[in-house]
Amino acid sequence: MQRRQFLAGAGAALAGPELLPHLKSSAAWAAAPTDTLVVAVATTINSLDLHRVGTNRPSYQVTVNCYDRLLTFDTKTMPDGAVVYDYTKLKGELAESWEISADGLSATFKLKSNATFWDGTPVTAADVKWSFDRAVSLGGFPTVQMKAGGLLKPEQFEAVDDTTFRIKFLRKSKLTIPDLAVPVPFVLSSKVGKAKATDKDPWATEHFHRNPMGSGAYKIERWDPGQQIVYTRNDKWVGGPLPAFRRVIIREIPAQATRRALVERGDVHLAFEVPAKDAREMKEKGSAKVVGAPIDNCLHVLATNLTFEPFKDKRVRQAIAYALPYQQIFDQAAYGRGAKMWGGPSSAPSSIAWPQPFPYSTNIDKAKELLAQTPFKSGFEVPLSFDLGTAEWGEPTALLIQEGLDKIGIKATIDKIPGANWRTVALVEKKLPLHLENFGGWLNTPCYYFFWSYVKGALFNSSNYDDAEMKQLVEETLHLEASDPAYAPKIKRMIAKAFDDVPRIPLWQPYLDSAMRKDIDGYTSWFHRQPDVRFMKPAKA
């Protein structure tokens, strides 16, 4: 019982030392127990440096919580009370202010003059430049993400003076400024970086891999790889309001059942990212507070590969889109935790909202009719693949799809593909005839989604969809301001093509749900799908 009281969150009575007789080796914990937050996550953090080769997705949370970027997104409150980031509103994190030049071809940032790294040295424009140079030079994911915002070369970045930083644009793009607020362009100490750089490792990735030096809200107190990471608050943080919790323990708990038991018992404050089934059950049972929001610009889709003979025929793809048992999938695989993406009113999109429901719903007769017009009217066999890593929703979805396709004579055999192999066969080689895919774009514009998934050769275009008009539309809209009069008609045309050609058949837009104790508040849903603990706080009694 002691530890439950020990952790008894915020607001509750403090566990006195008499309850903790054996804490002699952990005096640090005992000092102020009520301001410690314990978070359970599923996956291993493998590096403290996002720019380094091989850093995995779960490690991005370190960048979010321990480093600052020039800008960050503001937050908004959804009708159901969930707090989510607001793509349309940017605010300064390290930047005090910024302005775009009159010709629209550069941006100048004024840094907060009182921002310091944890070692006390001030954050200067030179540090920002060094960090940006690093992101565009190291290759791999950070460089790709910078490129998405039109940030390609070190020559684009200029430290004008200590607190003035300028970016020259290669072209005008609406993605450049938002791309500064994603986790990638974070600012490290260039002094430490330069001191630790070697000929083989000019950007000191081996050093920052284990020893971060940033200006962010939390510092790393300890990192036990494969077990836990402990953050301590940086009381001198100027990037935003001071976080409520002085210490945050991120524990890796691989088994979902265990994470759920822990949060329901109250031994952890937050179980980050719970599957839809548990989210719904805990919500109904009231055993924990479940907060979630649809993930922006993300869809769970059934992708048909156009290199597979029958899928070359648009009518076959449409037939499949009419044969899917959407509602059943939504109930039994998504457990209702998502936004419906079927049954749209018209084949002509009325808005540029994305994602929006496609104009298909379960209609077996129509599916049969469409299929009958093709050479494949007697049906065919096709493997239906999904990533074992997403089996929680992938497996029930695949089974229901298999059932639906069976009704129109298509025999699907289920093919589960493990981890590393998935990316290779599905996304790089793009050779899976029929598969489940769930790309989500960090930058929340429809053209960005289409750029990654509807253009020939794009990584997430696992359908091998190749259409000249679509390609041109994406090129024309990707950098265009949304306020430009040409933008909306082109986006509508893109969406209408996606409706009609359906290389990707949307099933639903997923939620990212997390479960927390009722005395915890401030959970925010982010596009990067990582726990941002900086806003977490005790709930007001």
Added chain:
Amino acid sequence: MARSSKLAIVGGRLAEALPALIGIIVVTFLLTRALPGDPAVQFAGPAADAKSIAEIRKSLGLDRSLPEQFVIYLGQLASGDLGQSISTGQPVLNELVTRLPASLELTLAALLLSITIALPLGILAATRPDTWIDHLCRLVTTAGVSLPTFFTGLALVYVFYYLLGIAPAPMGRLDIVMLPPPTVTGFYTLDALIAADPATFRAALAQLVLPATTLALFTLAPIARMTRGAMLQVLGSDFVRTARAAGLSGRTVLLTYALRNALLPVITTLGMVFSFTLGANVLVEKVFAWPGIGSYAIEALVVSDYAAVQGFVLAMALLFVTLNLVIDIVYTLVDPRVGGEG
């Protein structure tokens, strides 16, 4: 005489192990390369393009030919470097050094527990065939093998942690309010004792109870069954009849003559159980967030983390060689024929 024969056995076993180790090094190297996944793609991260995948392939050294990679690997091995695990971002050696003791502590605790139950249970069942204790033995062993550890583990967590609240939170080797004891053996319980820190010892022991029980339930079955079977056989043999006829007390016959002879197959079973438990406790490690070697190896396999898989297999191979050696030595102590006693 006895000593030199024992030494010869030890030396012989060690010599036999060498070719096996070399074979293991070659086979694991080739097998990891035959894994279907492409680590460069995996570690290029989301939204990587062909160019960045190629860059990563180069930085991982995977653009070189297989023989070249093998020579580099051998060179690293010779200098004691097992390489860097890409999935955890740590040197493989460090990982093994921290994770192996965690798994060993759990496995040994489980075996200790299961031996203390299985041996008496097996002996009692053998001496009283078809009584209630024999049926109990049969029930326990059947249940033990047929219940998957994942299920037993979750059931124990549900009852003792979730419902009753008497077990500590299944969050790994130590409660989050505790710090690990200074490392000597890597076993938290032993290290805490060495550091004369009873509080940490109790905490580490408390964390150990449920996962060790889960594994013990699983390992109990083969040990109890083997004990019962071996005892039945020995008790029916001529020398026991002779001993009884000679008027030796039942206790002496049972423990000195019968049990000692029955122990040999039991020890063999124990060795086997130990080895498969160490490899097979992945699921238990997952349920209890135990930072052991099994879950590490599985994660590494899933993401085609070559260095980690190779390091793991090599470590296990070394461990098994040692284990078999230890069992052989124990044989010589237990078996009068091997030991040359008397």
